[in-house]
Amino acid sequence: MKFKIEHTDKETSARAGILELAHGMVKTPVFMPVGTQATVKTLTPDELVDVDAEIILANTYHLYLRPGHELIEQLGGIHRFASWRRPVLTDSGGYQVFSLTDLNKVKQEGVYFRSHLDGSYHTFTPEYVIRIQRSLGSDIMMVLDECLPYPSTENQVRDSIKLTLQWAERSLREYHQTSPLYGHDQTLFAIVQGGSYEALRRESASALTELEFPGYAIGGLSVGEPKQIMYDMTSICTAILPVEKPRYLMGVGKPEDLIQGIENGIDMFDCVMPTRNGRKGAVFTHQGMTILKNAGNKDDDSSIDPECDCYTCRNFSKAYLRHLFKAEEILGMRLASLHNLYFYIQLMKTARSAILANRFKEFKNDFFSRYEIQKHVKN
Amino acid sequence: MKFKIEHTDKETSARAGILELAHGMVKTPVFMPVGTQATVKTLTPDELVDVDAEIILANTYHLYLRPGHELIEQLGGIHRFASWRRPVLTDSGGYQVFSLTDLNKVKQEGVYFRSHLDGSYHTFTPEYVIRIQRSLGSDIMMVLDECLPYPSTENQVRDSIKLTLQWAERSLREYHQTSPLYGHDQTLFAIVQGGSYEALRRESASALTELEFPGYAIGGLSVGEPKQIMYDMTSICTAILPVEKPRYLMGVGKPEDLIQGIENGIDMFDCVMPTRNGRKGAVFTHQGMTILKNAGNKDDDSSIDPECDCYTCRNFSKAYLRHLFKAEEILGMRLASLHNLYFYIQLMKTARSAILANRFKEFKNDFFSRYEIQKHVKN
Numbered sequence: 176m177k178f179k180i181e182h183t184d185k186e187t188s189a190r191a192g193i194l195e196l197a198h199g200m201v202k203t204p205v206f207m208p209v210g211t212q213a214t215v216k217t218l219t220p221d222e223l224v225d226v227d228a229e230i231i232l233a234n235t236y237h238l239y240l241r242p243g244h245e246l247i248e249q250l251g252g253i254h255r256f257a258s259w260r261r262p263v264l265t266d267s268g269g270y271q272v273f274s275l276t277d278l279n280k281v282k283q284e285g286v287y288f289r290s291h292l293d294g295s296y297h298t299f300t301p302e303y304v305i306r307i308q309r310s311l312g313s314d315i316m317m318v319l320d321e322c323l324p325y326p327s328t329e330n331q332v333r334d335s336i337k338l339t340l341q342w343a344e345r346s347l348r349e350y351h352q353t354s355p356l357y358g359h360d361q362t363l364f365a366i367v368q369g370g371s372y373e374a375l376r377r378e379s380a381s382a383l384t385e386l387e388f389p390g391y392a393i394g395g396l397s398v399g400e401p402k403q404i405m406y407d408m409t410s411i412c413t414a415i416l417p418v419e420k421p422r423y424l425m426g427v428g429k430p431e432d433l434i435q436g437i438e439n440g441i442d443m444f445d446c447v448m449p450t451r452n453g454r455k456g457a458v459f460t461h462q463g464m465t466i467l468k469n470a471g472n473k474d475d476d477s478s479i480d481p482e483c484d485c486y487t488c489r490n491f492s493k494a495y496l497r498h499l500f501k502a503e504e505i506l507g508m509r510l511a512s513l514h515n516l517y518f519y520i521q522l523m524k525t526a527r528s529a530i531l532a533n534r535f536k537e538f539k540n541d542f543f544s545r546y547e548i549q550k551h552v553k554n
Numbered sequence: 555m556k557f558k559i560e561h562t563d564k565e566t567s568a569r570a571g572i573l574e575l576a577h578g579m580v581k582t583p584v585f586m587p588v589g590t591q592a593t594v595k596t597l598t599p600d601e602l603v604d605v606d607a608e609i610i611l612a613n614t615y616h617l618y619l620r621p622g623h624e625l626i627e628q629l630g631g632i633h634r635f636a637s638w639r640r641p642v643l644t645d646s647g648g649y650q651v652f653s654l655t656d657l658n659k660v661k662q663e664g665v666y667f668r669s670h671l672d673g674s675y676h677t678f679t680p681e682y683v684i685r686i687q688r689s690l691g692s693d694i695m696m697v698l699d700e701c702l703p704y705p706s707t708e709n710q711v712r713d714s715i716k717l718t719l720q721w722a723e724r725s726l727r728e729y730h731q732t733s734p735l736y737g738h739d740q741t742l743f744a745i746v747q748g749g750s751y752e753a754l755r756r757e758s759a760s761a762l763t764e765l766e767f768p769g770y771a772i773g774g775l776s777v778g779e780p781k782q783i784m785y786d787m788t789s790i791c792t793a794i795l796p797v798e799k800p801r802y803l804m805g806v807g808k809p810e811d812l813i814q815g816i817e818n819g820i821d822m823f824d825c826v827m828p829t830r831n832g833r834k835g836a837v838f839t840h841q842g843m844t845i846l847k848n849a850g851n852k853d854d855d856s857s858i859d860p861e862c863d864c865y866t867c868r869n870f871s872k873a874y875l876r877h878l879f880k881a882e883e884i885l886g887m888r889l890a891s892l893h894n895l896y897f898y899i900q901l902m903k904t905a906r907s908a909i910l911a912n913r914f915k916e917f918k919n920d921f922f923s924r925y926e927i928q929k930h931v932k933n
Contacts, residue, residue: 219888476630494635495637505888
C-alpha cells in the first residue's frame with residue numbers, strides 16, 4: 176500500500192490523497208459502500224463500477240459464519256468469489272461480535288461468542304481474525320478490537336483500550352508472520368478506541384501510532400453518542416495520528432458527518448446508510464432526504480434530484496419510484512440504493528475538488544446552506 | 555401493426571415471423587417477460603434490453619388498481635412511466651379478475667369484482683378495459699374475456715364462450731370508436747376460450763376469426779389441465795385461426811411447453827416462470843432446472859450453464875449464487891431472474907433459426923434429448 180497526500184486544504188485539515196492498493200487506486204476522501212455478505216445489497220459489481228465505487232467493504236464476521244472463509248479461500252478469495260475487481264476492505268468483525276450476538280465474552284486471549292445465525296459457539300482471537308482475512312484476500316485488513324457500548328464508564332474504557340492495544344500488537348505480529356495467499360499485497364489498519372473520553376482517545380491514538388501501522392481507523396463512534404462528541408473525538412484522534420497515513424472513520428455516516436469528518440482530516444468512510452435507506456425508499460438530494468412513498472410524489476414527474484445524473488435520475492420519475500415502493504417491487508430498492516450511493520460518491524468527489532482548489536470551507540457552506548439536516552432520523 | 559411470416563418449417567406448423575409494432579420490431583416466436591406492475595420483477599429496462607427482450611407484458615388489472623391508469627395517462631403512458639422504449643402488450647385483466655379476487659360476479663354487461671388490495675368494488679366492461687388500455691398506451695391491447703376454472707362443465711364453457719364472443723365484439727367496436735392517446739398505433743387481440751372441449755374451442759376460434767381481429771390469443775390453458783389437453787387444444791385452435799395473423803398462447807409456460815407451442819404454430823408466449831422461479835433460486839439450464847440452494851452447489855465454481863453467456867453466467871459461480879440465496883440477498887434473485895429470461899429468449903432465438911433452416915424437428919429432438927423435464931414442479 177502507498178498513500179500520498181496530494182493536497183491539504185489551506186483553511187482546514189481536509190486532505191485529498193491517493194491510496195494505492197493491490198486492486199487499484201482510490202482517491203480520497205472516499206466513501207466505501209458496505210457489502211457485508213460479499214454483495215453491496217441489491218447491486219451488481221457492474222453497477223458499483225458505474226457509480227464509481229473505488230473500494231467496497233466486506234465483513235469478516237459475516238463471511239466467516241456464512242459461507243465460511245475456507246470456502247471463499249477454496250474459490251480463490253473474495254474478489255474472485257464476488258466478481259469484484261477493485262479493492263476491498265474487510266472489517267475485523269469486532270463490531271459485529273459485540274453488537275449482533277446475544278452472548279459474547281471477552282478474555283485476554285480473544286472473544287467468545289455465539290453466532291447470530293444458529294447459536295453455534297465461536298472464538299475470535301486477533302491472530303485468527305488476521306488469518307481469516309488472509310483467506311478472504313482483502314486489500315485492507317482490520318485488527319480485532321473490543322467495541323464497548325455507549326455510554327461506558329471511564330474505567331471500562333480504560334481497560335478496554337489496553338486490551339485493544341494488546342490485540343493490535345498481536346495482530347501486527349500475525350500480519351508480519353503470515354503471507355498473502357493470492358499473490359497480491361494486503362495491508363493492515365489499527366483501530367483507535369477510547370469511547371467519549373478525550374484522554375483515553377489520545378492515549379489509544381498515541382500508543383497505536385507508536386506501533387507504526389500502515390493506516391489507522393477511528394472506531395467506537397456513531398454508536399449513539401451526541402454528534403458533537405463524535406466530531407470532537409474525531410479531531411482529537413486526527414491531531415495525533417501520523418499525518419502521512421490514511422485515516423478511516425468507521426461506520427460514519429450521514430452526508431453532514433462525512434463533510435465534518437473530512438474537515439477534521441478523515442480520508443475514508445463507510446456506512447450502510449445509503450443502501451439501507453435506499454431499500455426503505457429514503458433518498459438523498461442536495462436539499463436533504465426525501466421519502467419516495469410520500470403522497471406528494473404521487474404524480475411527480477421529476478427525478479429524485481434535478482442535479483443528479485445517476486441511472487435512476489436519468490430514467491425514472493419520483494411518481495414511478497413511488498409506485499414501485501407502494502407495490503413492493505424490488506426494482507425500487509435497487510434504483511434508490513443506486514441513487515444514494517451515487518450521491519455519496521459524488522459528494523466525496525466534489526469535496527475532493529474543493530480541497531484541491533483550497534475552497535473546502537466554501538464547499539461546506541454551500542452544502543449546508545441548501546441541505547436540510549434530518550434531526551430525527553436515526554443514523 | 556404488421557405481421558409477416560418469414561418462413562414456415564417444412565415438417566411442422568412452426569413459423570418464423572416479424573411483428574411490426576409501434577415501438578419496434580418483434581421477431582417471432584417470441585417470449586414476453588411479464589412486468590405485471592410496470593416492472594419485470596427485480597430488473598431494469600436496460601437489463602431487459604441486454605437480454606434482448608423485444609416486448610414485455612404489463613397487466614391492466616394491476617395497473618388500473620395501482621397506481622391507476624389515469625395517473626399513468628397523466629404521466630404520458632406506460633412506456634414513459636416505466637422508461638421502456640420497446641413494445642408492450644397489456645393483458646386485459648380478465649384472468650386476474652377471475653383468479654385474484656375473492657369476490658367477482660359476471661353479468662352480460664361486464665364483471666363486478668373486489669380489489670385484492672383493499673376490497674374496494676370495481677366494474678370492468680369490455681369497453682372500459684379498452685379505454686384503460688388506451689390510457690396505458692400499450693402496443694397490443696387484449697379484449698376482456700371470461701376465464702373459467704379448470705375443470706368446468708361443457709354447459710358452463712358453452713355459455714362462457716358466447717359471452718366472451720359478445721365481449722370481443724363490443725371490444726372491437728370500442729377499439730374502432732376510440733383513438734390512441736400518444737400518437738402511436740395500438741392493436742387489439744381477441745382471446746379464444748373453450749376450456750378443454752374440442753368443439754367449443756373450434757366454435758370460439760371460428761367465431762372470433764370471423765370478427766377479423768388483428769391478432770389472436772389462446773386463453774384458458776395452463777390452468778391445471780393435463781399437458782396433453784393443453785397441446786391438443788392449442789393445435790385445434792391454430793388449425794382454425796387465420797394463418798397470416800399472430801397467435802399468442804397466454805400464460806405458457808415451461809421451456810418444453812414453448813417448444814410444443816411453436817411446433818403447433820404459436821408465435822407469442824408469456825409466463826411468470828422465468829422470473830418467479832428465478833426469485834426462488836430455480837434456474838434453467840440446457841440439462842433442466844437446477845435449484846441454486848442445493849448443497850451440491852456449495853463449492854461449485856462453475857456457472858449455472860456452461861453454454862450460457864448471460865451476465866450472470868459470465869461473472870458468477872453457482873457457489874456464489876448459492877451463498878446469495880442462503881444469505882437472502884436480493885442480488886441472487888436478480889441474477890437468477892436475468893439468467894432465466896436470457897435462457898428463455900435464447901431458446902426462442904434458437905428455435906427461430908431452426909425454423910428458418912427447416913430443421914425445427916431436429917432442434918426439438920436435440921433439446922429434449924438433453925433437457926430433463928421436471929414432472930413435479932407446478933407450472
